[in-house]
Amino acid sequence: MxxxxxxxxxxxxxxxxxxxxxxxxxxxxxxxxxxxxxxxxxxxxxxxxxxxxxxxxxxxxxxxxxxxxxxxxxxxxxxxxxxxxxxxxxxxxxxxxxxxxxxxxxxxxxxxxxxxxxxxxxxxxxxxxDAKVPFFDEVYFDDVLRSLDTLIPGEGELNKRFANYRQQFIVSPSKLSTVFDAAIEEARKRTLARIDLPTNENFRVELTNNQVWSAYNWYKGNSYSLIELNTDHPIYIERVIDLAAHEGYPGHHVFNALIEKHLVNERGWLEYSIYNLYSPVSLLAEGSANYGIEVAFPWDERLAFERGVLFPLAGLDPEQVEQYYGIQRQLHRLSYVDNLIAQRWINGDIDDDKACDMLVKYALNSPERAKQRLAFIKHNRAYVMNYNYGQDLVKQYLAKQVADDSHDALWQAFTDLLAEPKTASMMEGT
Structure with missing residues (x-):
């Protein structure tokens, strides 16, 4: 208030x-x-x-x-x-x-x-x-799948082979709280070393189920968030840092806290006191939350933290870190599959069954996970492009603001963008 x-x-x-x-x-x-x-x-x-x-x-x-x-x-x-x-x-x-x-x-x-x-x-x-999104078709995704086929161990069809390989990286429910708390603590420490947040900022994490999303940040104002984690499907180890940073530090929680601090409280610009989900600000919100993972945890530092802290806490083999995250890097190239499916489903070119088939083939989802992901796409429609194109656009925009490879300068440019948001056309035109 x-x-x-x-x-x-x-x-x-x-x-x-x-x-x-x-x-x-x-x-x-x-x-x-x-x-x-x-x-x-x-x-x-x-x-x-x-x-x-x-x-x-x-x-x-x-x-x-x-x-x-x-x-x-x-x-x-x-x-x-x-x-x-x-x-x-x-x-x-x-x-x-x-x-x-x-x-x-x-x-x-x-x-x-x-x-x-x-x-x-x-x-x-x-x-x-406010965005014109690049288009990737099956030819692009087939090329990514061929790359993954050479990386994922085992024999047989790629989707089943990946599912079998990935099973060993599930965080057991009994250890999830400990592992997630460690990731949040590290993400918060790294963020507070770079960003001046209100002293009263805080959030609470709750577990939920029967949702189309995997996690959600409900910002309540006064620098406080409620973060819900969906337990409908297993949580794999890579999702721990991703969720801690995306939903918390320096993602949604920090984004909203900075807007409230600088634009609402200091300047009295009350249009920023409301967040319309289906609006241009969502591209920056989701894009910065995704790119913020990389800002807070540069690749080598992330691998070191996974190997030294999270994998042991989760009871996983730290020797698997390099191979697993090499595969994750290739999997990220499949993120634009959601856009292709949303485009064709919204435009009436495919039905639900075809959309699920594409999610199984090109996103390497299980049939059950494909149904949940399609439910998210049908509920949110074009919103899905905010995650991938938003991340790429924020990264490209910040690269133009930073003259060298200084990570300090990147943090500062990232903080400035969160404190004074820009829409896609504003960033594209810079």
Whole structure:
């Protein structure tokens, strides 16, 4: 909950603006309120749309839900007002204006979808997530599978061989808490050495099941998150650091805490107090959370930590680290399979059975895991591209910001991006 009275930090921020920027900021504050209230209104028609909200309680809808027709018209008006805004490109507030405009256009498109408007996968990527995603077809994935075929030990069909090989890297439920706690502690230590977070930041981890996702961060505001881990399927050792970093440090938990600290609390930009799941900010949220794993754990350091700490805690053979993670690197090249399947399923080119067959063949999923993954794709549609293309785009953007191979500089550029988010087109145009 954000106090309606300006904090000292907000007062200092306002005092730093010149008169023209102060007027623009005041106008954007009104647009921000409209954006938040309209987003909350759309959330009345879509259970999972508003992923987090910690703004003024009085902005929440009361009484009967506003109709989608009425909401759509109000969002159109907001987009028109923002499009007609006249903020110079060299203004301190230009990025705030552009971000709010892009987010509002995505809100309009999502409201139209809820009302029954259909769109292709490509249009969803562009209008919901502000992104034009590269295309990879079966020829690309067949090449990756051939590479994996030479790496995975054993005999027989690749999918079954991989499944058999991978069984030895499952973290037993009795050791999961200990192993996961060690990964979180290390990820937190590495992150806090580089990023100044609020002293009260914290999160709680709970186990759950019967979900289409493997893990979820529910940000509650006041630098606090609830992280849920889905136990429907076994958790393999590589997922431990991935989940600790992606959901926690320096991933979703840190991303939301920095936005709340710098943009909501210090500047009073309340459009950032709401996180619409199906919106352009998700590309950065998921992309930075995935790339943040590599930032916090550079490859050699990750292998050393796996070998020296996590594998022993999990009761796994540390001598297997090099081979296993060599295979994981190749498996990552298959991540764009989700995009191909989402594209063809959304566009009506394949049915559920064909989609599951592709997940089994090209993602090396078991039939059961393929069904769960398809359920996630059907529920979230084009959202799946935020993980892979988002990660690649964040990596490419940060590489342009860092003049040399300095890891300190990479951490700083990464932190700056989290504290002042950019959409895909903003990063692509840099």
């Amino acid at each position: 954000t106090d309606s009275n300006p904090t000292q930090q907000q007062s200092e921020f306002l005092a730093s603006l010149n008169s023209q920027e102060h007027a623009h900021n005041h106008q954007l504050n009104q647009f921000a309120k409209d954006y938040v209230t309209l987003s909350l209104g759309v959330g009345e028609h879509s259970e999972y749309f508003v992923d987090a909200y910690y703004g003024p309680e009085e902005w929440r809808p009361t009484g009967d839900a506003q109709s989608l027709t009425s909401l759509t018209q109000d969002i159109k008006t907001l987009c028109e007002l923002l499009t007609g805004g006249d903020i110079a490109a060299d203004s301190f507030l230009y990025q705030r204006h552009q971000f709010l405009l892009i987010q509002s256009k995505a809100l309009l498109f999502y409201a139209q979808q809820l009302a029954g408007q259909t769109a292709s996968y490509e249009r969803e990527c562009e209008l919901l997530y």
